[in-house]
Amino acid sequence: MPAFFVTLLPLHLALSVVLFFGLLMGLAARLGWLSIGRGCARLMIGAVFGLGFSLGRALPEWWGILVAIVSIIGGLACVSAWERRLGLVVVSVKGPSAWGGNEPLLTPEGEPIRVFNHSEIAMGGPTYCDYLFPDGVLLQGLGSSAVFSSDGRYFAAPVPSRQNWGLVVLDRQQRQLYRCADSELWELDTFDLDVLRGRHSPLVDDSVRETRLGELLQTASVSNLVPVADLWLEPDGYPENIPHTFERHSADGLQRLQGNISLPSTFRDLAQPLEPLRSPRYTVSINGQPSDLLMAADAPLVWSTDQRALACLAQEHASQADGDQYWLWHVDDGWRVLPAPWVKSATEPSFYWHELLSLEANHVRIGSYLDYPRPSSGRYGYRLDSIHSDTETQAGHDAQGRVQVAEFKLTRTAIVMPLDSRGRRGDSYLETQPMQGGVCAQLAWLADNSAGLGGYRCQIGDWHLPGSWLLDHRVSDCGRYLALLPFEDSTTVTTHAVIADVQERRLLPGPAMWVERILDFRDGRLSLAVIAGRLGQDLESSALQRFNIPAPQPGSDPSFFHACEQSRLFYNTVDLQVTGSQLHRVAPWRLVDRAQVANADGDFILPAPGHQDAAWLFGSETEYADSWVRAQTPRLGGCLLTASGCALVDLAPSMIWSADGRYLALTCMATDVTEVCGSYRGWQLLLLDVQEHTLRVHSQWLGNRPVFERFDDEQLHVRCFERDWEAEGADDPGSIQSFSLDLLLQLPAEQLVCQDGFWLRSSQVNLAPLWRALTLPAIDYFQPESL
Structure with a gap:
């Protein structure tokens, strides 16, 4: 704007405007109004451009262009020199990073500062740490971007936060600490005698901020540091009233x-x-x-x-x-x-002890527990996460597929150590949790195999179980059964699980499989972590291919389980059910009789009306794909196979059959959608015609977490919600949308392609070998007559 108006002025007036802004700059600098002086400098720059353009208009032809360029360059040089002389130029000096690495390690006097206890406010976020000064002042939880004032009296540091950052200023002479809340300074650059300069979030704009020290100290809360031994601490920075x-x-x-x-x-x-x-x-x-x-x-x-x-x-x-x-x-x-109450083996379950339970004349009992080896991705994974606390676990499903959550308690044990023990392996034995009648099973060490895994003798009261067993075990929630794993001579895994029935005094062997660990035992159902195969390191895991190298038959060469850089072991959860005197394998899928919700879990089969067809959905999981239960989170990425041979991928659990069993309404959740109301996810409606083998995709996005209510001869009804997760107790009844079947059938239809007996989308024909290789037990039920 100044350039435009000055260009229109006569030359003498244009020059006067330039000189006027120069005088204002000098006056503002003299009065200490530095920000006003810098603003006048910006206006003077515009006036210099206007003066140059005015000179160009006044002179003929190319002389005007040359004189305009020379005058503008010379004028800008004069403005810059004038700014520097008046002290208006802000020298850009970047201080230490908020992400750490350049914390001050010396005081201005050259004495060392201890910087320790580094941590992050979030994964990969700004760091905070503790500062211990040579005079004993200890400041805790401050940001890494810290500076001293130019005279050395003050020390300033931000206070990182997930919400509103704070700022701390230490008066080193008075040993007073000033805390300022809601600071915009993430990183501090310079600290003059009266001005603290820094920058706001480098993640956003890295814009410069400055504040005067006097104003900062007036508005901040102040506390006097108190002496504690040879330290100086904040009044609330240490525990008080410690019992002596x-x-x-x-x-x-x-x-x-x-x-x-x-x-x-x-x-x-x-x-x-x-x-x-x-x-x-x-x-x-x-x-x-x-x-x-x-x-x-x-x-x-x-x-x-x-x-x-x-x-x-x-x-x-x-x-x-x-x-x-x-x-x-x-x-x-x-x-x-x-001595140490137990000599551990590195290949045995994580085993810890602490609490003292009782002291008898000849032995002491010490409380201990086994870890919980939960698979890394829910019911499957490529490692077993070792959990050392009571937690939540999945204990079933409701009628619409929601996970029912129950408390999981670690396997408690007691180490019984003789008072004359010499600390050797086998001096102590292990007691299990009390079983039916209050009796505890005893596990006494016998020997280790070549893999370092111990074999133990098991005794329940006066019942001596034949053979030897591994340390891993689990008492059922009813107390009647004890799950054990037989000891093998040369491997860390065993070939089956065994249940000891205390009431009937008999052993129930399970079917043959490579068992790594016992997971849980409740409601008569034993859960095991089983090794099913290996997946090559160059392959990506998917629901259609969790492993590409199947495990050998149980009892064969154990070298399959040795560490290998080319592939990784695949762990799957297998459930065994106690029924009378038998222990049989539970199918990994559920037979459901109604439409499932978007956060439905687990493999399930939804038969069509009249059992004319059936839909099997498997492999769906949360977008986090971790070991947490996450009962309220939608599932995605599932694979669908119908009894009529239609095979689709990347689906959510929400689905429903039409009344005549010809059409199957499906849903899909896309997590990379950004154009839908600013959201990062979107839900789609799909319609599968199992007779014509066609697929239609609706162009309109659905609401959140869709669940189908009804699908009659004319309308498809689906309920959608405000939130994309199911919050407990929240008032979110949702709203119902209706879709006309006639209008849905007018959508463009994609013809599925028959490949190896499966009807696939043309873009997914390459998946036919993976579909053909499926050997899950649920495949046997994909025949209408068996349903």
Whole structure:
């Protein structure tokens, strides 16, 4: 705008405008209005262009062009020189990155700063860490982009957050900490005596921000750092009211264990300076007799049945490196350390212990548990994730296919260690959870095979089970059964599972398969992680091909299970059902009698009315494809095969047959759609004609999470919802859309192509060999007469 108007002015007035803006720049700089001065500089640049254009108009032909170019270049040089002289030029200096790596490691005086406890606010996001200054000031959870003021008095750092970032300024002289909420500074660049400069999110615009120190300190909340030992901390930066002593008495009151807090002389030199306050340790004495032991106030401890001895978890005061060990104290013999209660094998299930359960005259019982080896993608995967806490698990489906969630508890055990144990493998034995009648099974080590896997003798009360067994086991929820895996001589997997029926005192062997681990045992159904084959590293897993190298027959060469760089093992979940005196394999699919919802789980067969046809959907999973249950999340990527031979891929579970069994309405969820109302996903309606072998795709996008209500001779009714996931207790009844069958049949029809007995889309003919190779048991039921 200044260039346009100045161009229209006479030459003397145009020159006056340029000089006027130059004077305004000088006046603003003198008064300290730097931002106004920079704004005048921008206006002066426009006026210089206008003066150049005015000179060009005043002179004839090419002289005007030459003079205009020279005057503009010279004028811009003068403006730049004037800005620098007035101090209006902002030197662009980028400070440390918010993603870490360049945190200040020295104070302005040259003393070292400890920077530790790095973490991220999200995966791959900005980092935060702790700063320990040489004078003992400890600041926790600050951003990595930190700077000192030019005079060294102040230290500033952002506070990363998923929502609103904060800002912290430390007054090093007064030991005062100022916290400013809702700061726009992600990265700090420079800190002059009175101005802090930085930038907003580099992920968005990396735009420059600046704030005056005085204004910042006036609006921020201030706290005085408090001395704690040789540290200076925020008032709420450490645990307060730590008990300085605790006592544990025997049941008869005759024995008394007392703990008195033990704090180091200096905190600064510790790897975690606040660890003695967050997890204090106490020196131990019994009946007034001191010991050389340290223990936590909540450490496991148990008195003997005669109250004359105790076992606890503690460590020697002089030997911090050894960590906690189990110790035994007796009123007559004093203290002695106990060996490790269990000698683990690397190839056995993850096995951990901690709690002390009881102390008898000759042995101590220590609580322990086995890990939960959940497949990495729900009921299948290419690894078994080792979970070490109680969690949620899938326990069935409702009528519309929703996952029913139940609590999963880890397999609890008890290590029974003799008090005269020397810490050798086999000195201790294992007790299972209590079974029917309160009896516990005992697993005692016999020997290890060549793969390092232990074989154990199993005894349930006075019932000695024949043979040897692996450590992995599971007591059924009813307590009547104990699931075991037979010990093999030369492999880490076994050839079948066995159930011990305590009530009938008999063993129920399962069908032959390569069993890696026991997963769960509830409602009479035993779930196993079974190795079905291998998938080449150069192949992508799909529902049609989870593996391309089938596992050998059980009992054959075990080298198939050795580590291999060219392929990876495929783990599948197999369920075995206890029925009377038999243990039989459960089909991996469900026979349903109604339309399934979009978040329906698992393989299922939906018969057509009158059993004229059937649709088998398998392989659908959430877009996350992980081991979490995610009961409310829609499934996608499923494969469909009808009894009439139509084979389609990339479908969602929502489907319904027409009343006459000729048409099958299907759904598909596309996760890469961006043009639909700004969403990143979209749902499509498809219509399959199983008689003419044609497929129609509706051009109109459906709403979220469609579920079919009815499909009569005239209309198709589908209910869609506001959200794409099914929130528990949310008020989202959805709305019904109706589609005329006549209008649907007017859509362009894609003729399916017959290949090897399957009717495929022309773009998916290459999948015919994979369809032909399917050997799942559900294939046997794709005959109308069997339905």
